[in-house]
Amino acid sequence: MPPVIRIDNLWHIYNREGERPIEAVRGISLEIHPGEYVVIVGQNGSGKSTLAKHLNALLLPTRGDVWINDWNTRDREHKLDIRSTVGMVFQNPDNQIVATIVEEDVAFGPENLGVPHEELRRRVDWALDLVGMTEFRYRPPHRLSGGQKQRVAIAGVMAMKPQVLVLDESTALLDPLGRRQVLEIARRLNREEGLTVVAITHFMEEAVHADRVIVLHKGEIALQGTPREVFRQADRLRDLALDVPPVTDLAQRLHAINPRIPPDLLTLEELVEAVRAVVGTRAPVTPARGGANHTPQTQNGRRVVDIADLRHLYLRNTPLEVEALKGVDFDVLDGETVAIMGHTGSGKSTLIQHLNGLLRPHGGRARILDYDLTDPKADVRALRRRVGLVFQFAEDQLFERYVGDDVAFGPRQLGLSREEVRERVREAMNAVGLDFDTFKDRYVWALSGGEKRRAALAGILALRPEILVLDEPTAGLDPQGRNTILGLIRRLKAERHLSLVLVSHNMDEVARMAQRGFVLADGRTVTSGTPRQLFSQPQTLYDLNLGIPHVTEAMHALADAGIPVRRDCITIEEAVGELSRYLIPDT
Amino acid sequence: MDEFELARYVTIGQYLPLDSRVHRMDPRFKLVAFTALVVAVTFTPSYIGNAVLLVLISYLVVLARIPFGYALSGLKPALPVLLLLMALQMIFYTEGFAGPAAGIACVPLFKVWLIEPTTCSLKLALVSAARFIELLMLTSLLTLTTTTTELAHGVERLFAPLQRRINFPAHELALILTIALRFVPTFAEELERIMKAQVSRGARIGGYGRFRVIQNTKALLPVLVPLFMNAFRRAEDLILAMEARCYVGGRGRTHYTELHSTQADYLGLALALGIAILVLAMPWPW
Numbered sequence: 001m002p003p004v005i006r007i008d009n010l011w012h013i014y015n016r017e018g019e020r021p022i023e024a025v026r027g028i029s030l031e032i033h034p035g036e037y038v039v040i041v042g043q044n045g046s047g048k049s050t051l052a053k054h055l056n057a058l059l060l061p062t063r064g065d066v067w068i069n070d071w072n073t074r075d076r077e078h079k080l081d082i083r084s085t086v087g088m089v090f091q092n093p094d095n096q097i098v099a100t101i102v103e104e105d106v107a108f109g110p111e112n113l114g115v116p117h118e119e120l121r122r123r124v125d126w127a128l129d130l131v132g133m134t135e136f137r138y139r140p141p142h143r144l145s146g147g148q149k150q151r152v153a154i155a156g157v158m159a160m161k162p163q164v165l166v167l168d169e170s171t172a173l174l175d176p177l178g179r180r181q182v183l184e185i186a187r188r189l190n191r192e193e194g195l196t197v198v199a200i201t202h203f204m205e206e207a208v209h210a211d212r213v214i215v216l217h218k219g220e221i222a223l224q225g226t227p228r229e230v231f232r233q234a235d236r237l238r239d240l241a242l243d244v245p246p247v248t249d250l251a252q253r254l255h256a257i258n259p260r261i262p263p264d265l266l267t268l269e270e271l272v273e274a275v276r277a278v279v280g281t282r283a284p285v286t287p288a289r290g291g292a293n294h295t296p297q298t299q300n301g302r303r304v305v306d307i308a309d310l311r312h313l314y315l316r317n318t319p320l321e322v323e324a325l326k327g328v329d330f331d332v333l334d335g336e337t338v339a340i341m342g343h344t345g346s347g348k349s350t351l352i353q354h355l356n357g358l359l360r361p362h363g364g365r366a367r368i369l370d371y372d373l374t375d376p377k378a379d380v381r382a383l384r385r386r387v388g389l390v391f392q393f394a395e396d397q398l399f400e401r402y403v404g405d406d407v408a409f410g411p412r413q414l415g416l417s418r419e420e421v422r423e424r425v426r427e428a429m430n431a432v433g434l435d436f437d438t439f440k441d442r443y444v445w446a447l448s449g450g451e452k453r454r455a456a457l458a459g460i461l462a463l464r465p466e467i468l469v470l471d472e473p474t475a476g477l478d479p480q481g482r483n484t485i486l487g488l489i490r491r492l493k494a495e496r497h498l499s500l501v502l503v504s505h506n507m508d509e510v511a512r513m514a515q516r517g518f519v520l521a522d523g524r525t526v527t528s529g530t531p532r533q534l535f536s537q538p539q540t541l542y543d544l545n546l547g548i549p550h551v552t553e554a555m556h557a558l559a560d561a562g563i564p565v566r567r568d569c570i571t572i573e574e575a576v577g578e579l580s581r582y583l584i585p586d587t
Numbered sequence: 588m589d590e591f592e593l594a595r596y597v598t599i600g601q602y603l604p605l606d607s608r609v610h611r612m613d614p615r616f617k618l619v620a621f622t623a624l625v626v627a628v629t630f631t632p633s634y635i636g637n638a639v640l641l642v643l644i645s646y647l648v649v650l651a652r653i654p655f656g657y658a659l660s661g662l663k664p665a666l667p668v669l670l671l672l673m674a675l676q677m678i679f680y681t682e683g684f685a686g687p688a689a690g691i692a693c694v695p696l697f698k699v700w701l702i703e704p705t706t707c708s709l710k711l712a713l714v715s716a717a718r719f720i721e722l723l724m725l726t727s728l729l730t731l732t733t734t735t736t737e738l739a740h741g742v743e744r745l746f747a748p749l750q751r752r753i754n755f756p757a758h759e760l761a762l763i764l765t766i767a768l769r770f771v772p773t774f775a776e777e778l779e780r781i782m783k784a785q786v787s788r789g790a791r792i793g794g795y796g797r798f799r800v801i802q803n804t805k806a807l808l809p810v811l812v813p814l815f816m817n818a819f820r821r822a823e824d825l826i827l828a829m830e831a832r833c834y835v836g837g838r839g840r841t842h843y844t845e846l847h848s849t850q851a852d853y854l855g856l857a858l859a860l861g862i863a864i865l866v867l868a869m870p871w872p873w
Contacts, residue, residue, distance in 0.1 A: 053827075056831055058827055058830060058831060080833050080835070083830070083831055083832070083833045084833055087831070087832075088828075088831040090824060090827065090828055090831075092821075092824055094773055094821070095820075095821045095824035095825050095828065096824065096825065096828035097769070098765070098766060098769065098825070098828070098829060098832075099736065099765060099769065100734065100735045100736045100739070100765055100768055100769045101734070101736050103843070104736060104843055104844065107843035108829075108832055108834075109832040109833055110841075111840050111841050111842065111843055112832060112833040112834050112835065112840055113833055114839045114840060114841050115841055116841060117841060117842070117843075117845065120841060120843050121843070124843065140734075140772075141769065142772040142773060142776070153828075156832060157832070160832065160833065318657070318660075319603060319654065319657060353783065356787055358783050358786065358787065384786065384787055384789065385789065388787070388788075389783075389784075389787040390787075391780060391783070391784045391787070394784065396777075396780075396781065396784075396813055396817055397781055397784040397785060397788075397809075397813055398813065399808060399809045399812035399813050409788060409789070409790070409809065410788040410789040411789075413788075413789035413790060413791065414789060459788050460787070460788055463788060463789060
């Protein structure tokens with residue numbers, strides 16, 4: 001079969017006035033065949049989004065050619081043929097919905113193509129059904145979750161009856177449930193409708209089921225092959241600042257202990273099979289080690305946050321009133337790291353906005369440090385100085401031209417002297433790894449995404465808070481950006497006396513960072529405990545579609561398969577330690 | 588304390604999803620009826636005319652099952668200005684539509700120092716207030732019972748003949764309206780988020796007291812700059828998304844939603860037009 005997409009020595013160079021040209025894509029040649037599932041990975045700035053925009057003539061080549069079926073993308077006459085053949089779903093769910101209700105948005109593409117009314121109705125019904133959004137067809141888009149919006153966007157593309165679906169980081173801003181649903185739909189469309197899928201992502205586990213993985217680096221194809229062929233080369237991937245999927249990571253560490261575990265396993269089933277083949281029925285080689293070295297460090301017990309039965313209503317006393325919090329219990333001990341887990345709409349944003357008095361309780365108890373928020377006279381401005389709240393996508397709040405000025409905004413509001421402000425800015429910027437002397441006079445817009453986020457974090461740290469609240473600090477970042485932020489938070493924690501509240505739905509992060517976790521659902525605290533407790537009894541989390549860390553999932557799977565390993569390993573080091581008891585070869 | 592809860596103050600596009608005859612009316616007819624009533628309210632100088640309109644509009648609010656207080660919720664913040672306006676009209680009014688020019692004699696009510704309100708100035712004040720309340724209820728009535736989508740379709744179809752004849756951009760207008768309304772909740776949420784983020788790092792928004800205009804305006808920069816930058820970024824994204832979905836303008840587009848009018852729509856429109864003409868054409872005595 002002839003390829004549906006043929007790229008021949010594609011170059012794309014961005015020429016912006018007054019800047020030096022950027023070679024985003026450097027001589028890529030590529031063929032994609034009908035029915036293929038191709039995943040393109042690469043860190044930010046590797047050229048993957050630029051490449052994607054060439055697939056439906058949103059960008060035209062600087063040099064080289066892109067052919068869709070037999071249409072060259074330079075040929076303006078076939079622009080609509082190309083765009084209806086290669087449908088594209090973008091990253092931000094909010095910025096690609098045109099209409100004010102779901103079904104009309106799905107109809108937008110075919111309306112543009114002049115599809116007659118009867119056929120339009122049929123296509124919209126069909127497309128909504130494909131993505132399981134039929135029951136939401138009359139909803140306005142702002143009343144959908146991110147994942148639902150992306151499903152609407154996919155339906156909007158499918159209604160044009162394309163041959164190829166391009167997902168340009170369409171899962172990057174979604175919560176785990178939304179991400180899983182979008183991926184399931186893409187895989188199902190690929191299998192059942194024969195749709196060609198090109199997915200761009202920096203979540204490696206999304207590449208596991210692909211037919212082919214293409215790794216981009218600095219505008220070139222660095223690696224290409226089946227997932228197994230590509231992820232086998234873990235060292236090479238790390239050089240390119242990329243990860244391997246969690247199961248592969250575990251397999252490779254076990255391979256180092258016992259070479260009979262293959263280093264290129266991709267799925268849990270394969271891992272269980274391989275471990276069972278090696279272990280057989282033999283007894284552990286070394287005695288069990290207790291989890292004693294992982295017990296949480298002792299706290300001095302003072303509660304810095306004490307919240308019980310917290311209630312909050314939005315649009316109180318209007319017909320549109322919504323009860324966002326229906327009874328939340330939450331507390332933080334001095335010096336502790338506490339995670340809050342829950343899906344969009346579970347009430348976690350509402351809860352953390354109480355922590356610095358942005359919202360006031362409408363019921364229940366809320367004491368933060370020495371402030372009783374139920375007392376209308378509580379000095380919330382003073383409270384906000386002591387509790388630093390870092391919003392999700394905090395880089396959106398930067399507004400000054402220079403990085404240093406932006407970080408100085410908070411301290412300046414405190415009425416400090418010039419020297420004091422400067423000192424605080426220096427300290428905060430250095431703490432987030434943006435060297436004061438190098439970065440203070442840089443333009444904010446010239447920073448990378450990860451650097452911007454760190455600058456925003458510095459803006460809060462410059463207030464010298466006692467409690468730091470971070471809402472999804474790694475959302476939307478590539479693996480390198482994620483690791484930098486997490487490392488930074490851990491170092492901050494070690495160097496200063498900080499209590500930390502971390503909102504996350506990345507369970508690996510929770511396992512690595514937190515001493516305790518609270519699970520929220522539908523405005524209530526459902527359960528709480530140490531990560532070990534929460535993850536060793538995973539049913540509640542599964543029921544809420546929240547999941548558990550990948551390694552814990554692997555340990556549960558191994559234990560279920562009859563290998564008597566501990567189920568409560570929550571970090572990869574623990575899991576490797578536990579498994580090595582069975583895997584160390586006899587000498 | 589709900590200082591950051593912006594949705595409370597944004598009532599535009601706050602559709603109340605109830606089922607009523609007013610809700611179900613064909614948006615084209617609803618828009619024409621609305622326009623007729625707005626014209627009637629604006630040009631009726633008499634007590635009786637306004638009373639008729641007030642009764643009619645109140646009846647429509649009841650018919651639409653909207654809580655009365657909610658339809659009037661915009662009145663409270665405007666009340667001080669409205670009262671001041673009425674007072675000024677009472678004091679400074681000399682003549683106008685309610686005065687001798689219209690063939691009505693003005694009878695002084697009382698006199699304090701130089702201030703001498705007459706029946707004419709009293710009428711002007713009362714009629715202005717009534718108009719304000721009527722317009723407020725009318726707009727609430729329209730936006731609370733009509734989804735933004737229906738509004739956009741109504742505008743597009745009403746002006747479609749003009750597009751064919753004099754190339755009036757009806758489709759583009761409707762699209763702009765749709766996108767604008769589509770993003771109102773998005774921007775409201777974003778504004779709220781940015782305000783909260785800046786307050787969290789010590790910003791004092793509106794915290795300088797009423798008369799320190801410069802400080803208060805400067806304090807808005809940390810909110811407005813990110814809001815606009817994000818809006819531009821969203822606009823760029825949206826252009827790409829629309830292009831990717833084959834948008835090339837209104838030519839050759841088909842329509843998913845078709846509007847169907849019923850007898851009740853014609854009746855409703857006839858009622859509104861009839862009353863509007865009656866109110867405007869009758870030489871009401873007072």
